[in-house]
Amino acid sequence: MTNYIGKAVRRVEDKRFITGKGRYTDDITLPGMAHAYIVRSPYAHARIISIDTSAAEAMEGVVKVYTGKDIAESGINGIPTGWQVNFKNGDTMKEPPHPLLVADKARYMGDAVAVVIAENREIARDAADMVEVEYEELPAVAGPKKATKDGAPLVHDDAPNNLCFDWELGNPKAEVDEALDRSHHITTLEFTNQRVVPNAIEPRSAIGHYESASDKYTLYTTSQNPHLTRLLMCAFVLGIPEHKVRVVAPDVGGGFGSKIFHYAEEALMIWCSQRLNRPVKWTADRSEAFMTDAHGRDHVTKAEMGFDKDGKITGLRVKTYANLGAYLSTFAPCVPTWLHGTLLQGLYTTPKINVDVTGVFTHTTPVDAYRGAGRPEATYLLERLMDTAALEMKMDPAELRMKNFIPPFDGVEQPGYQTQVALQYDSGNYHGVLERALEMAGYDDFRKEQEKARKDGKLLGVGFSTYIEACGIAPSAVVGALGARAGLYEVGQVRVQPTGTVSVYTGSHSHGQGHETTFAQVVADRLGIPMENVEIIHGDSEAVAFGMGTYGSRSLAVGGSAIMKSLDKIIEKGAKIAAHTLEASEEDLEFAEGKWTVKGTDKSVGFGDVALTAYVPHNYPEGLEPGMDFSSFYDPANFTYPFGAHIAIVEVDKDTGKVSLKRFIAVDDVGNVINPMIVDGQIHGGLAQGIGQALFEGAIYDENAQLTNGSYMDYTMPRADDLPSFELDRQVTPCPHNPLGVKGAGEAGTIGSTPAVVNAVMDALSPFGIKNLEMPLTPERVWRAMNS
Amino acid sequence: MHLKGTHKFHASANDLWSKLMDTGTLARITPGVSKLEEIGKDQYKAIAEVKMGPVSGSFSGNLNVQDKQEPRSFVLNIKQNSKIGNVAADVKIELQPVSDNETELSFDGKANLSGLLARTGQRVMSGVANTLSKQFFRALEEELANPGS
Structure with missing residues (x-):
């Protein structure tokens, strides 16, 4: 029975949110x-x-x-x-x-x-x-590379040169050096993936x-x-x-x-x-939020990618200085390392990869995970390299990608793809998303339009980004070996009430993701009961047994799977009660549409009756405990690997340098989709944040490490009129290793969009011989580049 | 924040110099200053109420006059603290005679801001500083034309 899964069910939580009846921490007043x-x-x-x-x-x-x-x-x-x-x-x-x-x-x-x-x-x-x-x-220091120099002011006396750690991953550096030395062409980029302020609406x-x-x-x-x-x-x-x-x-x-x-x-x-x-x-007031909410990104990077004469990638070498701020926030050391270095395979068959990351203390606000966390930095690096390489080698950027994509694999018939940087991808069809995005963009026609526009003095550009992310964080044993000091499973408890309604307790927390809707859709479908009979409870340690929280696009993949495990236990126990009631053997029963039926007959008993029997066990299977209440811990077998192809089309104003985003096409593969409206919403929000980093946002510290733009007068957020109506589509490659086949959608938009926009601006500016500009691409920065 | 500008006065360099070194005059004509007290040679304590763009605050701190080359130039060293942040600045002021009764004053310096002052509205502050300096020059001009009025 699939009454709810796959449907754009309206969010049940929105009633309280849009009528001003949400209850936030600051709303609470205690005697x-x-x-x-x-x-x-x-x-x-x-x-x-x-x-x-x-x-x-x-x-x-x-x-x-x-x-x-x-x-x-x-x-x-x-x-x-x-x-x-x-x-x-x-x-x-x-x-x-x-x-x-x-x-x-x-x-x-x-x-x-x-x-x-x-x-x-x-x-x-x-x-x-x-x-x-x-x-x-x-004296103070704000920049991560500068902070490692001899004589730089020390943040902590016992961290010489402000070093927190240095770390590397992938193939031995000598092998990568050799691969690059033998390359026909090397594309090199040096850039800062700038610091951004998270700006949650609630301080x-x-x-x-x-x-x-x-x-x-x-x-x-x-x-x-x-x-x-x-x-x-x-x-x-x-x-x-x-x-x-x-x-x-x-x-x-x-x-x-x-x-x-x-x-x-x-x-x-x-x-x-x-x-x-x-x-x-x-x-916190807003000013405090700017100063003290952990910031995101802030990597200073040099990246080099080698190609053979046919455009096949031969190797990738990356050196990054990651700003950790003044103190280590909860996940800080993991973000530029295990959430960044491990993604540098991207969607490509790159045979040799070495990534070297130096974690640095500076006199700045602590830096930690911000939407995407490490994966946007990895994607930005790879996707900027790809478009730049295409330009340098006079190849088409879409074709260059197609040539280097890992061939499709479903993770069932074909095995997962083992990368050079520790991860094993679960399933993917990378050609599929790019082909669809090219079709939606009308790419061939666009290139003609662009050529004509250039003759008319208009600067149009197209930029690509084909990304992959590791979500559904994470298999505990794996992350334990990588330095995590906690397990990263999730807990889901399903309590059937005597009258057959259901309370679900999840360790996953909803703060905009719509768990109360999506999770209820899953539970209602599995049990064959109306969604109104399902309540999702989260965010209270006294109600919920335990939990690992919401981040890394993990809620449905890990939290949803934990609930699925408990639902299986409910149905299994229900079958025992139903068999007793129906005087049949368990093997002869099937559970569908909210009732157990003796196969091939019309004898059945409903979920509600079975629940009542469980709590009023007068006529009950011998030896079976009363009640229907199960809790499960789900520890995923692997990360999940959503991917997609994003295309941005921009126009740059020749006189002012202002970038107008004309179109944005996003084809994402997040595995199975429970609620397409919520997934679209997640993609929209993610795109806005990724585009925000490309064009508008960025924390600016002066030479005394003073944050100089800590207010909405000074820090530019993307606004509705900065953004076009997004053109979205989806491909579905189910996750082979979790019961829902879902991969996660919360970060996809942010991870994919930033390089697509920057690549598009660079494409528009290619007649000026401009190859690389630092983000954000403000009118001033673009204008100065065009006029220098 | 970079501070830079010029203003031409209808006065000799000597007249201008003596006004600039007169505590009483400065206390009267400097925008926002409510108290200016000499605490040592070329050292002053100042209290000022300043509304700079989006933030307003009560500042107190010291002003030091350094490198005096009468009547040509001096460096004004400013340290002002407030609850909304602190200002530290060194501004070089030069007087260049244009004719017998015309002198061009130019100033050039840098102000380091910290705290709320640094992170809020800094872009508009150089404009505010500009406005304040213009107000000051206008008042100084009037003072030169009608001393003590």
Whole structure:
């Protein structure tokens, strides 16, 4: 029965969201709640000489001011990182302490120095202005390559040259060097994949609530990952037993990765609440969000790709300096390494690959996973190389790709594809997506139109991007071997209520993805019951057994699969009850459309009746436990590998340098699709963010490591009128190793779109002999390039 | 932030110089300055209310006059702190006589901003600084024409 799967069912959560009835962390007000405001360093690097809190504490309505000294004296730990990447020589990476409030030195603009707690937020904010901090400003460094130079200011004294780790993957460098030396042509690009600010619409917020009567703690927080936040906060920071702590991530207004991580403010609110014996809330303002939400990207890269005379790739050599910021955020070391280096096979049969990544501390906001996380950087690098190589070798960029694609394989009849960079792709048909995209774009006609436009003085360009991503994160044993300090399975519990309605508890968290709809579609179809009879519960550690959260396009592939496992157990048990009721043997039953039927007869019993029997077991199979409630952990066998082909068509204004995106074609293969409307929505949002990086966005630090564009007056976000109506299509190559055959769609748009747009602009500018420009391609940058 | 500009005054370089070195005059005509106090030789303490584009704040800090080459040039060293961030600047001011009663003042320097000042509206701030300097020059011109008014 497939009543729901594959249908564009409207999102059940939208009713509360679009009527303003969502319940976000900042909406929560607890009796006796106090409010916190954090005093932050205006300097990127400064020694704290003294802090005078007396004026602030004397203000009416101020409850307490805590400084880094109080934190240090309380003996708690700093914020941990969840991933370990070592130096090539085997030395452990540098993992400097990240205290909740700093006592000695501020290491980035926005580093937390003190917290003011008051009766309301306004008083807390005013009092924060009265905290007198005397700083000695020190030299600072913002750029990752610059930070490794001898004599650069050190972020942490015990990390010489600001090195956190150096790391390599792939074939031995000597082999790659040799392959490149023997190449007919080498394309080289040097560029910065610039730092972007995540900009979730809801700023981060946290409420700590300690109840002395029960000695229990509740943390309400804007998290994509409440269970992991609880684990990290309890076990690593505060040393509180986990069973005494409940973490609730209610409605969350977007995250894009930035709310995966355990932030200092979360532990700080719990710590303050315990000391003051009352709830304490902190909510970031937008300016704070710009400064303190973990940023994304920031790689300085040199990439070289070799080709033989027919255009076949012979080798790839990559050197990247990855900016990690001032402290290690939860996933920071993993992003530029295992989520970046492992994707450098792309869709191509490149025989030799070596990638070398240096992780660097700088006096900047910590950098961590942002939509795509490492995979956009890998795709940008590969796809810029491909279009540039095509231009240099006077070949067609689409043809060059076709020539180098891995041939189609389904992962069932044909085995998975073993890359040179650790991963084994599950299934793919890469020619298929590009062919479809070319057809939609009317590529042959476009080249004629472009030629004519050039004669008329108009600058049209087309750019390609054919991407692959590793999603459905991740097989625990594999990532454990790679340095993950946690398993990456998911938990799904299905509780059938006595009347046959169903409560589903998932460790996956929804903050815009539409789990409450998609997951309900899956459950309703599998059980043959109406969707209205299914409730999806997530984001509360007290309700949900455990969970690994939402990121890396993993929710449906891993979280959905965990639910599927529990559904199988429900149906298996139901069959035993149905067989007893129908006085038939289990083997003679089939389950379809919500009932068990004795094959070849009209004797059947419905799901609701079986559920009631399970809870009122008067006439019941001997030895069978009552109830219908199953929980499952699903640990995936492999990553999933969505892929696709994106084509951008742009026009560059010759007089102003402004880039207009005329068309954007995206053909994505995300495996099976449960709700096409939600997948389209994910692709749309992803495209907007990827295009945003190509044309508009980018955090700019000055030579004193001051963030100079930390507001919406200064930082450009893509707007509706910057974007064309996207032209989307899909190909379906099911994932062979999870029960739903799904691959994940959350990051596809962001990963694929950025290089397509930049390639299109470079194509438009090719008459000027311009081959490479740094992102974002602002009118000023393009105009200057055309006029120099 | 780069600070640069010129202004022509109807005054001799000596007259202009003496006005620029007069604390009382400067306190009166500098936009936003509510207090200017001499705390040592060529050292001043200043308190100013400045609204610069999107951010406004109360600044306090020191001004030092350095490298005095009377009546031709000096360097103004500015350190101002506020709750919205800090400003540190070195600005070289030069007086170039054009004729007996005409002098061109030029200034050239760099201001380092930190905190909220750095990350909010920095693009519009050079415009604001420009406006403030024009206001100052206009007031100085009037002062030269009608001293003490």
